[in-house]
Amino acid sequence: MTDDQAMTSDEAEAGAIGAASWNLDALASGLQAARDDWRRSRQRDVGNGEAPFPSRRVVAAIRDDLAGALFPLRLGTGGVRPDNESAYVRETLDRALTGLAEQVRLELIHQRRGVGNDAGAAARAIVAAFAQRLPGIRRLIDSDVTAAYVGDPAARSVDEILLCYPFVTAMVCHRPAHALYELGAPLVARMLAEIAHSETAIDIHPGARIGGSFFIDHGSGVVIGETAIIGERVRIYQAVTLGARSFPTDEDGALTKGIARHPIVEDDVVIYAGATILGRVTIGAGSVIGGNVWLTQDVPPRSVIHQAFAEREKVKTCIVPAGHVVSEPARDDA
Template sequence: MEGPGNLEQETKTCKADATSRSRYRETLPQIIDSIVDSCQKETRLSHISPERIPSRQAVKEILSRTHQLLFPGYFSRENIDPVNLNYEIGSMVTVLFELLARQITHSFRHQCFRYSLPCVGCEEKGYQEAVTLLLSIPGLQKILSTDVMAAYEGDPAAGSSDEIIFSYPGILAISIYRIAHQLYKQEIPLLPRMMTEYAHSITGIDIHPGATSGESFFIDHGTGVVIGETTEIGKGVRIYQGVTLGALSLPKDAGEQWRGKKRHPTIEDDVILYSGATILGGDTTIGARSTIGGNVWITESVPPDTRVIMEEPRLHFK
């Protein structure tokens, strides 16, 4: 049983703790003022505006719902059959349209307010561009069908197109890239890059939405693949993990000087790039039907029908 001395000591400790907490809390207004001051000075790191910025969570939802349209029946919560097809597609399109229009509007408004640009009629522009993307869905389905077939024909481990659609990170990254590329062509700010960076975060495959790619594009395994903004990829190209299609080293202050210019390679039709290959430079072209071996480093063009491999390494056992 505790005596009166122990109780008195405990009371003193509690009072001391309460005083200490109060003293620390008194510093909070000063901390708040310093953070607010920093927000006002460091404008690159803050979005202090009455207009909402595009939402990362909304971008994920847009991609999820667009996937339901691109691959009907695969990712839908409801079963889709010939009887309810019109109803289900109609429901998907209606919800996606509103989501898209809202986020595209936020993107344009953010740009206008952030950089004091002339008004482009953001809300109407949002609805207009949402319709344009939805109109592109059949075309996106057509080219994605060739991508899935390329994966099936190029990978002996693929059991079916169902397996590829459900589980291949390369197909997921390519499908998100193709959606983002369509928005990139429509000159929608922010959203395309947010989409491909989301794909990068979940697949390890980094494709800039500005890159162009022909049909029957296959990325096998895919982890560590990097494809830069001005890369041009032809038809029937196959890429393995760890491949980089990048730019040559640029000076520290080259951002404005090189922005929008060709900095990344061109890969012509039916080229195979094996794991770890690094191909750099806007003037570098890999000719059609060429095969680039693993861990090769290339900064010069390769003629068509060429096989490039590393000299066989020597192993030393000690």
């Protein structure tokens, strides 16, 4: 008996033992029943006619191709040189956009709960419009990389930033994801965003509008909500949250979707580590938000907000004009 025959025999024996031990037929039937119950509760087709959903693995491969097409010499396959980068970009873009059109088509089928409309044509139109935005997306990410180089004394070169900084991974996903979100493919956009989230611990909803020259230093734990608006030249440090303060419900108690509920951060704002800003508040241009500050109200332009001096677990927060910091200790007789 050859080694291959022995291996096949061993695998067959192991499979037989597994099937007997786990009662696979009963498990498969139970899981089928659970799926059918779920689909009926969501008014989904429990037959064989439902199209597959977009694939996160496929979207991840598309993201890699888009990154390579945007930055071929740095984020490409490794064999790209100046003399062949244009050919590489054309080939990679063709593969990425063709694959993206199929994933968007699957999303549109599920959005419409049927195939009566021509989802393929609609998907191709979305991806064609997306493709036209790619040069602008590249320029926006260039501005982000430049902001990181200017703003981080540890950065030795823009190449180091492109190759190493997690915020670049986040923005290479967010900038295309935001375009897809605006163009009508929010599920594929969200998949792109969550791929970056899982790789970097930076959680940016694809609906968030972010201006140029944006920089997230370090990055871990940053959360930026769906309706957040961020201006130009904004810098954010790790563990910053731009979140919602409350979640209105309708008369049936269901959450109201799509309302503006996240902060507006105007131009030239710096938000230091651990700050939490909640609700539809506006952080005025040129302001500085100190570390660990909790904000639920508007901040005038050119303000400086620091966590006040804390004594015996009593804290007061002071909002003062730029260039002035006031810390007032709590008093026992206050």
